Amino acid sequence: MSGAARDSYHHGDLKTALIVASEEIIRTEGVEGFTLRKAAKFSGVSPGAPSHHFNGTKGLLTAVAIRTFEKLGAELNALPSSGRPAQDLRTQALGYVTFAALNPGLFRLICRVDLIDFKDPAFMQASFEALTRYGHAAAAYFGQEPPDVNKRVFRPHMASAMATAHGLAHMVIEGRPALLFDTPDPVGTFIETALPLILLATWPD
Amino acid sequence: MSGAARDSYHHGDLKTALIVASEEIIRTEGVEGFTLRKAAKFSGVSPGAPSHHFNGTKGLLTAVAIRTFEKLGAELNALPSSGRPAQDLRTQALGYVTFAALNPGLFRLICRVDLIDFKDPAFMQASFEALTRYGHAAAAYFGQEPPDVNKRVFRPHMASAMATAHGLAHMVIEGRPALLFDTPDPVGTFIETALPLILLATWPD
DNA sequence: TGTCCATCTGAACATTGCATAGATTGGAGA
DNA sequence: TCTCCAATCTATGCAATGTTCAGATGGACA
Numbered sequence: 001m002s003g004a005a006r007d008s009y010h011h012g013d014l015k016t017a018l019i020v021a022s023e024e025i026i027r028t029e030g031v032e033g034f035t036l037r038k039a040a041k042f043s044g045v046s047p048g049a050p051s052h053h054f055n056g057t058k059g060l061l062t063a064v065a066i067r068t069f070e071k072l073g074a075e076l077n078a079l080p081s082s083g084r085p086a087q088d089l090r091t092q093a094l095g096y097v098t099f100a101a102l103n104p105g106l107f108r109l110i111c112r113v114d115l116i117d118f119k120d121p122a123f124m125q126a127s128f129e130a131l132t133r134y135g136h137a138a139a140a141y142f143g144q145e146p147p148d149v150n151k152r153v154f155r156p157h158m159a160s161a162m163a164t165a166h167g168l169a170h171m172v173i174e175g176r177p178a179l180l181f182d183t184p185d186p187v188g189t190f191i192e193t194a195l196p197l198i199l200l201a202t203w204p205d
Numbered sequence: 206m207s208g209a210a211r212d213s214y215h216h217g218d219l220k221t222a223l224i225v226a227s228e229e230i231i232r233t234e235g236v237e238g239f240t241l242r243k244a245a246k247f248s249g250v251s252p253g254a255p256s257h258h259f260n261g262t263k264g265l266l267t268a269v270a271i272r273t274f275e276k277l278g279a280e281l282n283a284l285p286s287s288g289r290p291a292q293d294l295r296t297q298a299l300g301y302v303t304f305a306a307l308n309p310g311l312f313r314l315i316c317r318v319d320l321i322d323f324k325d326p327a328f329m330q331a332s333f334e335a336l337t338r339y340g341h342a343a344a345a346y347f348g349q350e351p352p353d354v355n356k357r358v359f360r361p362h363m364a365s366a367m368a369t370a371h372g373l374a375h376m377v378i379e380g381r382p383a384l385l386f387d388t389p390d391p392v393g394t395f396i397e398t399a400l401p402l403i404l405l406a407t408w409p410d
Numbered sequence: 411t412g413t414c415c416a417t418c419t420g421a422a423c424a425t426t427g428c429a430t431a432g433a434t435t436g437g438a439g440a
Numbered sequence: 441t442c443t444c445c446a447a448t449c450t451a452t453g454c455a456a457t458g459t460t461c462a463g464a465t466g467g468a469c470a
Contacts, residue, residue: 037425056428112392114235118380168368248439252420254418
């Protein structure tokens with residue numbers, strides 16, 4: 001427990017502390033293990049304190065979701081570019097699924113419409129920017145215009161391309177690989193077999 | 206409100222009544238609108254009564270999930286078979302996505318690992334049987350053995366084929382179409398454009 | 411008819427998110 | 441440096457939720 005037992009009455013940067021604490025809780029105990037009071041106690045603060053910085057639980061979790069999208073975007077941006085459209089698109093898809101597999105709690109969070117304010121402009125912006133690189137890879141492959149940052153609009157082809165990785169990611173965090181493969185590492189087996197299969201079928205090199 | 210104000214002290218078939226009530230609540234108010242007490246009141250029964258028939262909330266929701274998979278399986282089985290593998294596979298995928306679009310609350314339920322007992326043998330059996338037809342269509346297309354009902358094992362190719370529809374379904378119930386398409390019927394637009402695109406790309410006729 | 415036990419009630423308890431009233435204090439302006 | 445205000449935090453309470461449990465009820469079966 002960080003606890004962060006502070007000396008002064010005021011915390012100093014409670015807003016950030018709550019986001020970090022919430023992320024840690026979700027990472028270790030999953031979204032279902034998260035409670036607002038737990039995040040407050042983790043930050044060494046009373047249960048009512050968070051309401052002064054966020055619009056309820058949904059507001060705090062939306063902030064965590066934004067942070068998660070920023071991390072996802074950073075990881076996708078860090079992936080190498082080969083210059084070959086099909087190869088790059090496959091790399092992005094694999095990165096997307098890998099992120100979900102390694103961060104199941106946070107990935108579940110960003111898909112929970114009931115826990116997050118999907119109408120929040122900052123959230124919409126973050127979710128779009130995280131997939132910009134992915135969108136560009138898809139655009140390059142399909143020979144279409146890249147996604148428009150200002151209008152936040154993806155082309156149908158890009159939406160289609162993303163659905164594949166999105167479906168694989170969900171199947172991973174729903175634990176389907178364990179039901180499908182009786183191996184020591186079901187998730188690894190699933191990614192190594194299913195992903196190349198469908199991506200090769202969709203976008204042959 | 207059905208209320209189902211009964212005359213006798215004993216309900217008669219509370220187990221079924223609770224499942225039906227829960228399904229109705231989820232259908233109208235979503236998974237997040239469901240509470241065990243609400244289902245009890247809906248069935249005209251005290252808050253403690255359900256515990257005599259189900260292993261807590263998770264037990265009841267697992268029963269609802271089983272019922273949902275049975276309906277999904279029935280709908281997929283009712284879809285026509287053309288004899289052409291690619292066509293049939295596409296029909297199954299479209300049926301899968303359509304079910305999710307028309308039953309968003311119930312589809313969310315069957316993907317909520319935290320609300321359902323995924324280890325329940327009856328649930329595992331139901332989830333497998335619902336996708337048997339889909340698996341057969343994929344097997345026919347890929348020229349592989351059909352799924353084994355006894356061992357409950359899908360082939361990697363089938364898992365891949367299902368991921369596409371699964372991803373589209375999730376994007377639909379997560380409200381992505383509304384963010385992607387500025388039309389009167391975003392979901393319809395999404396299905397009509399994105400699904401054919403990716404399925405045509407994956408399994409050309 | 412009489413007994414048994416599955417079924418259901420009603421009341422409790424801990425936990426949750428949230429609202430509100432009051433305490434504390436950092437810091438801007440005099 | 442001093443004053444005072446607004447932001448911040450505490451403490452308390454409230455309604456709702458899932459769950460448990462002692463006791464009431466009555467159907468099934470001998």
